[in-house]
Amino acid sequence: MDWDDEPDMQLCRICREEKFIEDFQSDGKGGRRTECRICCNLQRVRWAHSTPERHRRALAMREAYVKRRKRAPGGHTEAEWQARLQAYGARCAYCGRSDRALVKEHVIPLSAGGSNDISNLVPACQSCNARKLDRLDIAPAPPPFGPNGSGEASIPATMGVNGLAATLGRLAESRPSPEPREEG
Numbered sequence: 285m286d287w288d289d290e291p292d293m294q295l296c297r298i299c300r301e302e303k304f305i306e307d308f309q310s311d312g313k314g315g316r317r318t319e320c321r322i323c324c325n326l327q328r329v330r331w332a333h334s335t336p337e338r339h340r341r342a343l344a345m346r347e348a349y350v351k352r353r354k355r356a357p358g359g360h361t362e363a364e365w366q367a368r369l370q371a372y373g374a375r376c377a378y379c380g381r382s383d384r385a386l387v388k389e390h391v392i393p394l395s396a397g398g399s400n401d402i403s404n405l406v407p408a409c410q411s412c413n414a415r416k417l418d419r420l421d422i423a424p425a426p427p428p429f430g431p432n433g434s435g436e437a438s439i440p441a442t443m444g445v446n447g448l449a450a451t452l453g454r455l456a457e458s459r460p461s462p463e464p465r466e467e468g
C-alpha cells in the first residue's frame with residue numbers, strides 16, 4: 285500500500301474503537317497492524333502472564349549466566365577494556381553505531397567455553413548484544429581503527445577474522461541446542 289493512500293482512521297479489531305492511523309504500528313510489510321498500540325501492548329502483557337513457565341526459564345537462564353560469568357576463566361583490567369573501546373572507535377563491533385551505550389560482549393560466549401580475557405571481548409550496543417546472546421554465527425567486525433591506527437584487526441591475536449568465523453562455525457555445529465546447559 286502506498287503510504288500516502290492510507291486512511292486517517294482505522295478500526296481496532298480488539299477494542300473496536302476507531303483511532304488515528306498513527307495509533308496502529310506498522311506490520312512490517314508496508315501496512316498497519318489491525319490492533320491499536322494499546323491493545324497490542326495489552327496482548328503482550330497478557331501473554332507474559334499466561335506463560336509463567338517461560339518467565340521462570342528466562343530467569344533461570346539469567347542466573348546460570350551470572351554463575352558462569354563468575355566462574356569463567358581469564359580476566360581483564362579496566363584499562364584493557366578502555367583500550368579495546370578505543371580500538372573500536374567507541375563503536376558497536378556489530379552494527380558500528382556510536383550513539384548508543386556500549387556493553388561488554390563475549391565473542392565466544394561463556395556458555396561455549398569463552399573466557400573473560402580482553403581478546404574475547406568487544407563493545408556492543410544493547411540491541412546487538414540482545415540479538416547475539418549465545419549465538420555463535422554472528423561475528424563482530426574487526427575494529428575500524430587498529431591499536432596503532434593501522435586499521436588492522438586485533439581480535440583475537442591468534443587468528444584472523446576468517447579463522448575466528450571458522451572457529452565460531454565449528455563451535456556452533458558442536459552445540460546441539462540453544463538451551464542453557466548446567467555444567468559443573
Ligand SMILES: [Zn+2]
Nearest residue numbers: 296299320323
Ligand atoms: Zn484497540
Ligand SMILES: [Zn+2]
Nearest residue numbers: 376379409412
Ligand atoms: Zn550494535
